[in-house]
Amino acid sequence: MQSVMRTIRTALIQSRVGANRSENLENARKLISQAKTLGAQLISLPECFNSPYGTKFFNEYAESIPNGPTSEMLSKAAKDNNVYLVGGTFPEIENSKYYNTCTVWNPEGKLIAKYRKMHLFDIDIPGGITFKESDVLAAGNSLATFDLEGTKIGLGICYDLRFEELAKLYRLQGVEILIYPAAFNLTTGPLHFELLQRGRAIDNQVFVLAISPARGTQGYIAWGHSQITNPWGKVIGQAKEGEEIVNVDLDLTECDKVRQQIPIFSQRRNDIYDTIKVGIK
Numbered sequence: 001m002q003s004v005m006r007t008i009r010t011a012l013i014q015s016r017v018g019a020n021r022s023e024n025l026e027n028a029r030k031l032i033s034q035a036k037t038l039g040a041q042l043i044s045l046p047e048c049f050n051s052p053y054g055t056k057f058f059n060e061y062a063e064s065i066p067n068g069p070t071s072e073m074l075s076k077a078a079k080d081n082n083v084y085l086v087g088g089t090f091p092e093i094e095n096s097k098y099y100n101t102c103t104v105w106n107p108e109g110k111l112i113a114k115y116r117k118m119h120l121f122d123i124d125i126p127g128g129i130t131f132k133e134s135d136v137l138a139a140g141n142s143l144a145t146f147d148l149e150g151t152k153i154g155l156g157i158c159y160d161l162r163f164e165e166l167a168k169l170y171r172l173q174g175v176e177i178l179i180y181p182a183a184f185n186l187t188t189g190p191l192h193f194e195l196l197q198r199g200r201a202i203d204n205q206v207f208v209l210a211i212s213p214a215r216g217t218q219g220y221i222a223w224g225h226s227q228i229t230n231p232w233g234k235v236i237g238q239a240k241e242g243e244e245i246v247n248v249d250l251d252l253t254e255c256d257k258v259r260q261q262i263p264i265f266s267q268r269r270n271d272i273y274d275t276i277k278v279g280i281k
């Protein structure tokens with residue numbers, strides 16, 4: 001049987017991020033217009049695209065949503081360019097708590113999804129990287145999806161990529177694309193960034209998009225290498241380190257094909273898995 005072509009043209013914006021919020025917003029605004037000229041319908045920005053990434057910056061740059069300069073820019077950019085815009089992440093404040101939050105805006109400029117990073121980035125690699133988001137941030141407790149012309153899209157943020165349980169829950173909700181704004185670093189990025197995305201894509205037979213800031217020179221240095229992976233686990237678009245737009249057509253019929261040809265979701269042995277009790281230390 002011939003399947004009907006379902007395509008979404010997407011653009012990942014690997015923007016440069018500095019200390020000046022207005023300059024970061026203006027740079028992102030220009031790059032969103034540029035991505036639109038490439039024909040993109042679905043445009044995504046990086047994690048912490050309006051501020052440096054670091055626990056000491058979260059409260060200084062935090063805004064309430066949707067009443068702050070970052071939300072205003074994102075809403076207007078989505079409307080002016082008539083696109084679905086995944087607004088990377090920025091620090092959010094609500095009821096005196098801070099979150100690392102991703103917002104999604106539709107072509108009318110309306111906020112249609114909001115996701116708060118669920119797994120906070122607390123790691124300690126001596127000689128590599130130590131980071132403790134939980135010193136300042138609260139974790140989100142909810143999944144978030146949105147619909148783009150019949151395609152269901154799920155959201156995660158950076159460290160969430162490491163938790164396959166989250167990706168699987170999205171797949172079970174019918175998601176075909178997972179989008180992760182993500183600022184991996186020079187210790188974990190080269191080893192894990194590409195592989196984790198390919199793993200989530202293969203496990204769940206979904207497209208995976210991850211969007212990094214461009215690599216800077218001071219403070220937290222992002223790995224770059226924003227990436228698009230198809231449901232077979234093949235990398236179909238990848239940035240280098242600098243500022244760049246990655247522009248690719250997503251052929252959603254690939255989800256149908258791989259799910260039909262390798263039907264792992266109907267082959268699971270829940271009759272066995274559900275009987276085995278284990279504790280994870």
Ligand SMILES: NC(=O)CC(=O)C(=O)O
Nearest residue numbers: 121158159183184185188
């Ligand atoms: N920055 C993150 O949230 C995650 C990361 O860099 C890693 O998991 O490694």
